[in-house]
Amino acid sequence: MRKGSDSVPLMEQPSKVDQVHALCEELFGDRPRNFLSGGSPFIDISRPNFHDSKSEFLLELKAVKAVIGHCEGILFQLVGQDRDAPPHVEMMDRLEPVINLYALQGSGSARINSPNDLAVRNVVDTGFHHSSLLVIIRMIEAYRRRLAELKQQEADFWNVSNRPPNYYARTIALRFARLFAQERGIKPTIGTVSDGNHPSTDYGRALEDLFRILGIKANVRSAGEWAIPQLVEADWNPPLNHLSGGLLGMGFEKVSTGATISPVVHELMKTEKKVPK
Numbered sequence: 001m002r003k004g005s006d007s008v009p010l011m012e013q014p015s016k017v018d019q020v021h022a023l024c025e026e027l028f029g030d031r032p033r034n035f036l037s038g039g040s041p042f043i044d045i046s047r048p049n050f051h052d053s054k055s056e057f058l059l060e061l062k063a064v065k066a067v068i069g070h071c072e073g074i075l076f077q078l079v080g081q082d083r084d085a086p087p088h089v090e091m092m093d094r095l096e097p098v099i100n101l102y103a104l105q106g107s108g109s110a111r112i113n114s115p116n117d118l119a120v121r122n123v124v125d126t127g128f129h130h131s132s133l134l135v136i137i138r139m140i141e142a143y144r145r146r147l148a149e150l151k152q153q154e155a156d157f158w159n160v161s162n163r164p165p166n167y168y169a170r171t172i173a174l175r176f177a178r179l180f181a182q183e184r185g186i187k188p189t190i191g192t193v194s195d196g197n198h199p200s201t202d203y204g205r206a207l208e209d210l211f212r213i214l215g216i217k218a219n220v221r222s223a224g225e226w227a228i229p230q231l232v233e234a235d236w237n238p239p240l241n242h243l244s245g246g247l248l249g250m251g252f253e254k255v256s257t258g259a260t261i262s263p264v265v266h267e268l269m270k271t272e273k274k275v276p277k
Contacts, residue, residue: 016045016213016214017038017039017040017045019213020040020042020043020045020210020213020214021033021040021042023206023209023210023213024040024042024043024179025042027180027183027202027206028042028179028183028184042179043175043176043179044175045172045214047168047171048149048153048167048168048171054158057150057153057154057157057158060150061147061150061154064143064146064147064150065147067139067143068140068143068144068147071136071139071140071143072140074133074136075133075136075137075140078092078133079092079133095129096129096130099128099129100127100128100129103124103128103129104124104125104128107120107121107124123135166216166218166219166222166223168216168218169211169216169218169219169223170223170226170227172207172210172211172214172216172223173207173220173223173224173226173227174226174227174230176203176206176207176210176227177203177224177227177228177230177231177235178231178235180202180203180206181231181235181236182235182236182238184202184236185236185237186236187228187231187235187236188201188202188203188224188228188231189201189203189204189228190203190204190207190220190221190224190225190228191204191221192204192221199220199221199224203224204220204221204224207220207223207224208220211223
């Protein structure tokens, strides 16, 4: 990434999000943006949520855990609890087509006035019961990512007397390391050239650009050397199925509020062929 010309009026300078997105596209290829979200689909560049009080932090932590627990409960109830027992199989054989029918009837006359309307309609039209379970898995994955971040905040902010320096730098370095590993399929490395203090690897050079765009005043190598060991093999070598990889490859048992749902995900992947084309 290159800095914009000084002759360009400030209001015409690309935003930080636009610059980060362009940097990532240069590294990893084009990716469509959803401008409703306001961010880039590559990486979250927001600062970690520094809560004003521990009570605010604990309130969010409790809510995130509860959402994960309730979503897990839905999956266990429908496909994870005695799913091979004849009474459960018979119940699901009755329940699934009825739920699909009710969902279809409920949306039959609904107009498509927004992208959200279309998204819901697609879930209904592709077999509401099964598709909604896949959406719930995605929801768990997203909330689990937030839970992992909150647990890191708890260790770094609420269980210590002093906040460590450059926490934002570490957060961005870790997020970018995960993105780099996922996109390139390799564990990133970091180092400096022998005749200077500039990064010598693709990850390091890109992280340096990222820090410049975001205005982060921190040592790139130090942040990268902290971030890279936090990665796990599933970050650069995920399971073949991306959907299961999101859950099975992130150490589910370490942050879940209950038992692992790996068998549930496995069952959903086995039955995915039943979804209407």
